[in-house]
Amino acid sequence: MRVLAAMSGGVDSAVAAARMVAAGHDVTGVHLALSKNPESYRSGARGCCSLEDSHDARRAADKLGIPFYVWDFAERFHADVVEDFVAEYAAGRTPNPCLRCNEKIKFAAVLDRGLQLGFDVVATGHYARLTRSSAGQVELRRAADPAKDQSYVLGVLDAHQLAHCAFPLGDTHKTDVRAEAAALGLGVAKKPDSHDICFIPDGDTAGFLTRQLGERVGEVVDTAGRVVGSHAGHHQFTVGQRRGLHLGVPADDGRPRFVLSIEPVQNRVTVGARENLAVGVIDAIRPILAVAAAPGRWRGHVQVRAHGAPMPATVEFSADALHVELDEPCEGIAPGQAAVVYADDRVVGSATISGTR
Incomplete structure (x- = not known):
């Protein structure tokens, strides 16, 4: 089977590629360049999107003895993930950019190109399992390691896409993956996992959105419509948020208040007691x-x-x-x-x- 191994530069994707090689498949590694200026997305050994990560992915491919390519998806990533992220917050919604990346980039753009080039499946280092039903349909299931299960972020894949996917780590615990990487001599064996949004390297989501959308002063009101504070833009908030409200009027009962709703047209944020969430x-x-x-x-x-x-x-x-x-x-x-x-x-x-x- 011809396998296109998506290699992020982290330990999981490297071991996933290694397992496909060990299984006897014809494997080619590919790293996705998601930014025209990689260091603007993330710097340091974080496992996704930086220039250093592309080098780590290439070294892993060399160690495995497989062909390796870098595919430029920077423009599509910016349009389908970054711009979508900003537009969703501007509309008062809370998106998950990793789901959008899986949906639009890793398992749409990459899979489409891979199939056109004659590959049978795309293999990644996601923690999820694939099984077949009695009718022969591929089914997506939770990983064996509940602490690492990524079936949720793969929930945007449809039946056709799942039929052309491989998740070699689905039955494995993370500690075993790192041990396997070390045994294979892969330099990424001890590389930290990535957790933050890759295109917000400093982790300041509110600051990033303000730079994109600008400041727009608005009201913070309670459930009775009373103004209890102000803000510099509704995009800085999400439903359920408690921190960073900077309210000037305390609640009558003295209890903490949370964001209950966001009205983008009025640029208004409503706060209230936790039970109202x-x-x-x-x-x-x-x-x-x-x-x-x-x-x-x-x-x-x-x-x-x-x-x-x-x-x-x-x-x-x-x-x-x-x-x-x-x-x-x-x-x-x-x-x-x-x-x-x-x-x-x-x-x-x-x-x-x-x-x-």
Whole structure:
């Protein structure tokens, strides 16, 4: 089988490529250049997107004895991920750029080009498992290592894409992966994992958004409409946020207040007590199915954050929407986040949250 191994420069993708080589496949490594100026996205050994990472990926490929190429996706990444991230915050929503990168770049642009070049699958270092159903369909499942499970950020893949993917680390724990990398003599064996948004190297999301969108002074109000503070732009906030509100008027009961809603047109942020964050119903748009067909209304679990807990719920997919009724209320669910639906440990599909109540 001809395998295109996406090599970020981190330990996981390097070991994933090594396993495909050891399995006897015809493997070619590829590193994605996502910025015209790599150091503007991240500097240091963080495992994604820097010039240093591309060098680490090349050294790993050389060690494995496989061909290696760098593909320039800088313009598409900027348009589909960075600009989308800014536009979503401007609209009062909270996007996940890693999901968008998986959807638009790693498993759309790369997979499309790979298939055109005659490759059978794209292999990555994601922690998730692929199995086959009795009908022969490829199914996406949670990883064996629950602490590293990345099935949530892969929930944007459809059934066709999953059929051309390989996740060699799905059955492995992270400590074993590092030991394997060391045994193979890979220089990235002790390289730290990346956690921050790659195009915000200093971790200051609010500052990045302000540089993109500018300052726009607005009101912070309580649930009664009383002005309790001001802000320099609604894009600096997300539903459920507590820190950085700088409120001038304390709550009547003295308790902390949280962001309850964001109104982008009025540039207004509403704050209130924590219990007001609780929602029981989620509506979502742009559904993506990881299976051939989802049942109409059924019982499953829903996850709304990369490392969030799966929540039991009644769910219903339609042609253009997902409706979720949670068994127990959940706090801090923001429009723009992804809702990924599971049947036990199997991903059924995902959709973008458009509203809660």
